[in-house]
Amino acid sequence: MSKQKIKLKVCGLKFKNNLFDVVNAGVDFVGMIFYEKSPRYVIDTLYPEDIWCLPDEVEKIGVFVNADIDFVKKYVRLYQLDFIQLHGNESPEICRQLSELDYRIIKVFAVDENFDFGVMQAYLKVVDYFLLDTKTSGYGGSGNTFDWNILEKYPYQVPIFIGGGIGIENMQELLEKEYPFIYALDMNSRLESEPGIKDITKVKEAVSIRNNR
Helix, strand or coil, rough: CCCCCCEEEEECCHHHHHHHHHHHCCCEEEEEECCCCCCCCCCCCCCCCHHHHCCCCCEEEEEECCCHHHHHHHHHCCCCEEEECCCCCHHHHHHHHHHHCEEEEEEEEEECCCHHHHHHHCCCCCEEEEEEEECCCCCCCCCCCHHHHHHHHCCCCCCCEEECCCCCHHHHHHHHHCCCCCEEEEECHHEEECCEEEHHHHHHHHHHHHHHH
């Protein structure tokens, strides 16, 4: 896999003005959470027409957790999303069914020091990307990192997003590792002033750190 500039995703956006400020800061992906139990649940605060005019170079990712396929399809179409991020216990079959509809699929795996990369093998042909997040009792947004040294054991060619507690104070350390399979950093709670609202000064700093690596 050839080396490329690592992309930045800012996830958990809830409000139009904050979303556009994040986009204007120069990120590559914006993530919106369609999981009702999340404090960053988007459906009640950010409307489809709010994001239809985003520039084409910023791609929209919808985050779903163990959702019904019809629910996923409805909101992917309504919000004109570019990616589906499956953050729960979705099976390879669910990923296959969605990928056959020409959606790009990101499958999330919760990682700790005992993580077995072998569990990802069944998904290799039915996803476009993996996302590795810190294993917690919930589904992301914990602000905690996992041990990045475990990435040395990653055995596949599928490019990956790295999430879990990445902020401006530690992202340089991860960028310096230069793992060729890292496609993007997924940043969320460590850029926030409160759940769902990003501190734009921190977002701009994150973009600057990435651009100057």
